[in-house]
Amino acid sequence: MSNTPEPTPPGSNRGTTRIVAGETSKPKRRRTLEIGIAVGLVLLIGAGAAVASVVAKNNETQAAAATTPAAELKLGYFGNVTHAPALVGVSKGIIAGKLGSTKLTTQIFNAGPAAVEALNAGAIDAAYLGPNPAINSFVQSKGASISIIAGAASGGAQLVVKPGINTAADLKGKTLASPQLGGTQDVALRAWLGKQGLKTNPNGGGDVAINPTDNAQTLKLFQDGKLDGAWLPEPWASRLVLQAGGKVLVDEKDLWDKGQFPTTILIVSKKFAAEHPQTVTALLQGHEASVNWLNSASAADKATAINAALKATAGSTLPADVIDRSLKNITFTVDPLAGTYKKLLQDGVDAGITKPADINGIFDLRALNSVTGQKTSAAGLGQD
Known part of the structure; x- marks a missing residue:
């Protein structure tokens, strides 16, 4: 860039400043103006910093408020033996006990698509259901609707x-x-x-x-x-x-x-999980405790607990031979068996129920692994 002064426009007094001994080359008025501008800038920067600080603190406060435990958790599940972790967890107070001050409310469904519809509408926050409705919701929402956070049962179909x-x-x-x-x-x-x-x-x-x-x-x-x-x-x-x-x-x-395939899994609304991660962790603690109870209880105790829950939810119990045969066909596990999901997706495509899609991100097993202290794999389809 040239240092040659620009020509002075006609009628302008630009460039006519007198230089007097003992003075700088800038007039007092300009110095005063520049000092005022400098002070103003300092004040403005200070005020901006203060505003930024307040905004940051407000954002931190809002973020903290947004991730507090939920006042209520609305949970959906079915009156099926394959949903025994929910049946037992609710009826024996295991899940509610882990939720602490968060109120637990429940809703019974007959099948997964209805439960997913309720979850996407905000009527429930989490649900026990089969994997295919979860896959279909994830695909249709382009990954925005749900996360699979645990398994519940394998077999039994x-x-x-x-x-x-x-x-x-x-x-x-x-x-x-x-x-x-x-x-x-x-x-x-x-x-x-x-x-x-x-x-x-x-x-x-x-x-x-x-x-x-x-x-x-x-x-x-x-x-x-x-x-x-x-x-x-x-x-x-x-x-x-x-x-x-x-x-x-x-x-x-x-x-x-x-012989391993997921019959029942646990999903949560992504919005709810983002706002209330502590409540999701508490739900998983209750879920794990329910699965552990089922896997350690005697056949007679399991049958009694499941029948008590079915009586409360459906109004009737199962004959001993029915519940005995059912339980022999089911394995209760917190592992969602993520390695089966590409086949489950393809089955849905073959059945004309869903479309070919990328289901990477459908799992978020970080809270589950934190609760169990184990490494349940998402099989490359999400976070673990």
Whole structure:
């Protein structure tokens, strides 16, 4: 850049400052102005710093307030034996005890899609459900809706049919049921039928008609001969076998490596988790304690506790043989078996229930691992 002075515009007195001995080359007025500006800048910077400090403190206060324990936790689950960690955890006061001052309220659902709809609407904050509705919600929301924070149960789902049905081919032209369209058992049924060369569609058409039906209604329809079979979780699979004369055509555990597949998981609203991480940790403490109780209790004590919870939630208990058969088919675990989720997603795609998607980020197992002191893996699909 040149140091040559710019030409003085006509009529301007720019550049005419007199230099007098004992004075600087700047006039007093300008010095006074510059001093005033400098002081003003100092004051402005100081005021800005003060404002910034107040804003920062306010932000810190708001952040602290936003992550305090929730006044209330609204929890959803089903009246199924596969949801025993919730049934026992609620009825025995295990979860409420860990929540401390946070009030626990609960809501009972028949199937996962309804629970996810309630969670996304803010009617509940967390839920026990099957993995496929959780995957579908995560995909549809582009990862913004839910996080899977723990497993609850593995196993305990079967396709039970009339005695005269012996092969997949025998199902052509028949009518089957599942708990709800898009639910975990619904997806498993549709995906399995597709692998057998039998087509289905969501509106009930195809080679095999699938009617999503409430579990209790499914039992009655099967007993009345109006259904040929159903893919159901426990205790409903056992009820169709023991109370309605059905037989198992497919035990879902036979379709999975080592017989392990998630039947029930625990999810939480991402918004709730961000605002109340302490409450999520407390929920997981209660959940782990419930699973530990189930895995250490005698068969008789488990049956008694589960039946007491079912009596409170559904108004009736299960016969001893039904609950005994159900419990033999289920493993209770806090591990969500993350390694199965790519297949679960593909099953949903094959069933026409969801779309191909990236489900990386669906798990947040950090709080679970903090609670258990173990390293439950997210299998590269989230944080652990």
